[in-house]
Amino acid sequence: MEMSLKQKVAQKIKRFPKGYIFFPGDFPGVDYVALKIILSRLVKDGEIVRLGNGIYLNPKRDPEIGILYPGMDEVAKAIARRDQVEIKPSGEQTINNVGLSTQVPINTVYITNGTSKTINIGKNKIVFKGKANKKLKYGTGKIGSIITAIESIGPKSITDKESNLLLSLLDAEPIDKVKKAAVKAPKWINNLILQHLKNTA
Known part of the structure; x- marks a missing residue:
């Protein structure tokens, strides 16, 4: 049948x-x-x-708590897969993710080489900000997100605590990839990264 x-x-x-x-x-x-x-x-x-x-x-169901819902990051990556675009957390989003901001974000924000749009997921929103390739020049992985976060704080506002915490997140990344991304960053960020690599060598 x-x-x-x-x-x-x-x-x-x-x-x-x-x-x-x-x-x-x-x-x-x-x-x-x-x-x-x-x-x-x-x-x-x-x-x-x-x-x-x-x-x-x-x-996916847990016998005790029921349905296991995906995080906003998982949903965002799935949407990027569907739309065949690249995304990475915005600088502000990365700052919040690593605990440097005490503010609870209303939206989960990503930079994309696709179109700008807002997706409603229940009571939450995922915001995609289309920036062509300009803001994706550091890559879409962890290294790119960290550099974007440092850049969003700015050279006059970033504190030693913020700098040290963000730079320490690069320690688990391949040095050659970190250096390659750093070259594309503003000179002040490149200098911060190179000095950090020197101190941790």
């Missing part, structure tokens, strides 16, 4: 890893309107979770 479209969609979702974030675009060839109806029914049945408009989760 041939499976219904709903069964086919449900079967594909079951093949996704638990905790996987997926989108309607993950079902090529399926009529969009029909797919949205099917996904809505699966949400209603508790088979999947709707995180936001067109953003779904194949839930």
Whole structure:
């Protein structure tokens, strides 16, 4: 007996890893309107979770606390994967992530080489700020995020405590990659990084 479209969609979702974030675009060839109806029914049945408009989760469940929801960073990376763009936390976001800011951020903010947009995830918002490649020149990984954070504080405002903490996060990174990224940074940041590498050598 041939499976219904709903069964086919449900079967594909079951093949996704638990905790996987997926989108309607993950079902090529399926009529969009029909797919949205099917996904809505699966949400209603508790088979999947709707995180936001067109953003779904194949839930991973803990026997004690129930559904394990992904963090905003996981959701942002999934959206970047869907849109085939690069992202990295904004300088302010990185500062908050490492505990240098006492302010609780209203939004989770990323710099992207894609378009600017805001995505609602429940009561939270993920903000993507399109900056072409200018703000991504240091890379999209940890090194780039740290340099962007230092740059956002500025040479006149950054304290020794902030500088030392942010620079210490580079210690686990390959030195050649750190130096390569530092060369692209403003001279004052490059000098900070090179001095730190010298002190920790």
